Amino acid sequence: MPDEPKTLDPAVRPARTSAPAATTTPPGAAATVGDSPAPGPARRLTLGLVTVGLVLAALNLRPAITSLGALLEEVSSDLHMSGTVAGVLTSVPPLCFAVFGITAPRLARRFGPAAVVCAGMAAIFAGLLLRPFAGGTAGFLAASALALMGIAVSNVLMPVIVKRYFPDRIGSMTGLYSMALALGTSIAAAATVPMTAALGGDWRVGLGVWAAIAALAVLPWIPLVRDRDRTATTPAGPRAEATATSRAAARATVRPGAAGATAAAGTGATTAAAPRITRSRTAWALGVFFGLQATGAYITMGWMPQIFRDAGVPASTAGVLLAVTMVMGVPLAFVIPRLATRMKSQGPIVVALGLCGLTGYTGLFLAPSAGAWVWAVLLGISNCSFPLALTMIGMRSRTGAGVVRLSAFAQSVGYLISIPGPLLVGVLYQHSGGWGLPIVLMGGLMIPQMIVGTLAGRDRTVEDEC
Numbered sequence: 001m002p003d004e005p006k007t008l009d010p011a012v013r014p015a016r017t018s019a020p021a022a023t024t025t026p027p028g029a030a031a032t033v034g035d036s037p038a039p040g041p042a043r044r045l046t047l048g049l050v051t052v053g054l055v056l057a058a059l060n061l062r063p064a065i066t067s068l069g070a071l072l073e074e075v076s077s078d079l080h081m082s083g084t085v086a087g088v089l090t091s092v093p094p095l096c097f098a099v100f101g102i103t104a105p106r107l108a109r110r111f112g113p114a115a116v117v118c119a120g121m122a123a124i125f126a127g128l129l130l131r132p133f134a135g136g137t138a139g140f141l142a143a144s145a146l147a148l149m150g151i152a153v154s155n156v157l158m159p160v161i162v163k164r165y166f167p168d169r170i171g172s173m174t175g176l177y178s179m180a181l182a183l184g185t186s187i188a189a190a191a192t193v194p195m196t197a198a199l200g201g202d203w204r205v206g207l208g209v210w211a212a213i214a215a216l217a218v219l220p221w222i223p224l225v226r227d228r229d230r231t232a233t234t235p236a237g238p239r240a241e242a243t244a245t246s247r248a249a250a251r252a253t254v255r256p257g258a259a260g261a262t263a264a265a266g267t268g269a270t271t272a273a274a275p276r277i278t279r280s281r282t283a284w285a286l287g288v289f290f291g292l293q294a295t296g297a298y299i300t301m302g303w304m305p306q307i308f309r310d311a312g313v314p315a316s317t318a319g320v321l322l323a324v325t326m327v328m329g330v331p332l333a334f335v336i337p338r339l340a341t342r343m344k345s346q347g348p349i350v351v352a353l354g355l356c357g358l359t360g361y362t363g364l365f366l367a368p369s370a371g372a373w374v375w376a377v378l379l380g381i382s383n384c385s386f387p388l389a390l391t392m393i394g395m396r397s398r399t400g401a402g403v404v405r406l407s408a409f410a411q412s413v414g415y416l417i418s419i420p421g422p423l424l425v426g427v428l429y430q431h432s433g434g435w436g437l438p439i440v441l442m443g444g445l446m447i448p449q450m451i452v453g454t455l456a457g458r459d460r461t462v463e464d465e466c
Helices: 039-058 063-070 072-078 083-101 104-111 115-132 137-165 170-198 205-209 211-225 239-251 258-264 280-309 315-327 329-340 347-366 374-383 385-395 398-418 420-432 436-444 448-454
Strands: none
Touching: 039 137, 039 170, 039 211, 039 398, 063 072, 063 137, 063 170, 063 205, 063 280, 063 315, 063 398, 072 083, 072 205, 072 280, 083 137, 083 280, 083 347, 083 398, 104 115, 104 137, 115 137, 115 205, 115 211, 115 258, 137 170, 137 385, 137 398, 170 205, 170 280, 170 315, 170 329, 170 385, 170 398, 205 211, 205 258, 258 280, 258 420, 280 315, 280 347, 280 374, 280 385, 280 398, 280 420, 280 436, 315 329, 315 374, 329 347, 329 385, 347 374, 347 385, 347 436, 347 448, 385 398, 385 448, 398 420, 420 436
8 A cells, every 4th residue: 555545536635745746736736846746845854843843842752751760669668659649650652642632733723733742842841851850750740741742642643744754655664753753762771770770879860861852843934933834734736726726625415434534524524524433333443443552652661671670671771672672662663553554454464563462471471580671572573553553543544634543543543441550550560579570561552453453444534424
C-alpha cells in the first residue's frame, strides 16, 4: 500500500508537498507551492522546521516517564510513597493522555496544530523544571501532570501534522518521529541513574536535567505558530480548489460518509463533515489495540527496572535493561511503519509483535535475571506496537478531518483503557509480595491485543463504516 491513503476520486487527492503535480490541480487552476515539482525556499524552510520540530518533540515525549521509572525507588522512599501510591504515580501518564488528549482537536481547530504542539512543548519544559522542587507527593504529581498534559496534546497531533505537511510520506515521517521517540525514551532510561550519580546522587537533580532538552523542543515550533492555513483541519491545497470542492460537497445529496461526501471532505470539508467515529468498528478496534499496547508500555516503563532490581540486578544495570527495551524501537520504529503502509492488512505484524511480548513475559516470569537481556530485547520488539498503531491511524481514514478525529478518539479511548494497568500491577505486587501475578497479567494482555490489533489492521477506512 502506498504511503498516501487512497481517495475515491483522483481529482480530489490532497496536494502533495514535494511530488510532481499530476492530477492535484484542476485545469485552469493556478499552481501552488504544494503542487510544484520544486518547492520554493519558504516552503522548504517550513518543511525543514516541521521535520526538526517533529524530531525534537518526539525526543521529549517519554523522558518524563522513563527517567522517573529508573529512579522510582528513590522517589518513592524520599516522598514516603507506598506501593499502591507508586502504582497511582505510574498510572498518571495514561490518565493525563486520555483527559487532555481529547481536547487536542478542538484546540487545533482554534489555534492550529503547530501552535498547540508549541504550547505542549512549553508545558513539558515547565513541568520537568518544577517537578524536582516539589515538596511532597501532591506537588510532584501536579508538576508531572503539567508535563504530561503537554505530552498528551502533542501525542494526538503528531499524526495530524504528518498527514498535513507530508501526505505522500506518512510511513517514512511516522517512522522518523517514532524512531526519535524511542531514542529519547531509551536515553532517559539508560542515562538517568548514572547521570544522577555523577551529579551528586540527588534524584531531584537527575530528573531536573531533562527540562533543558525540553526547552530546545519549543524553539522550532515558534515560527510555525501562525502557520494555520497549512495546519488547519482541512488538507492543504489551492484555496480556490478547496472552496470549489466545499461548495460541491454542500450541494451533494448523499449522506455524510457516502462516497461523494467523503471524497469532498478530503479537500475542503470542515470538521462538521468528518466521520462519526463512534459508529466505526475499526475505530473501536484501533482504540482498544492502542489501549492494550499502551498498558504494556507504561507497565514496562514504570515497573520493569524494579522487577529486575528485585531479582538481584544492580540499579544501573536495570536502567540499562530498560534502555535496551526502549532502544529496540529506534530501528524498528522506522522500519515497521514503512512496511505497514505497503501491506493491505497489518494483522501479521500485530501477531508477530504480540508473540515477542508473550515470550518476553514468560521468560521474565521463569528466569528474570538469568535471561534479562533476552527478555529486554523481546519486550522492546513488542513495544513497537506503538508506532504501528500510529501508522494505522493515518491509514484508516481518507481525509484530514477523519485523521484528526480518529487520532483523538483512538488515543483517548486507548489511554483510558490503559489507566488501571500500572496501578493494578502496583496493588498486586504489594499484596502478593512478588512479581509472579503482575507478570502473568502482563503476558495475558498480549492475547486480546493480538486479536483487536488484527481487526484494526484490516484494509478499510472509518469513512466506510460511518
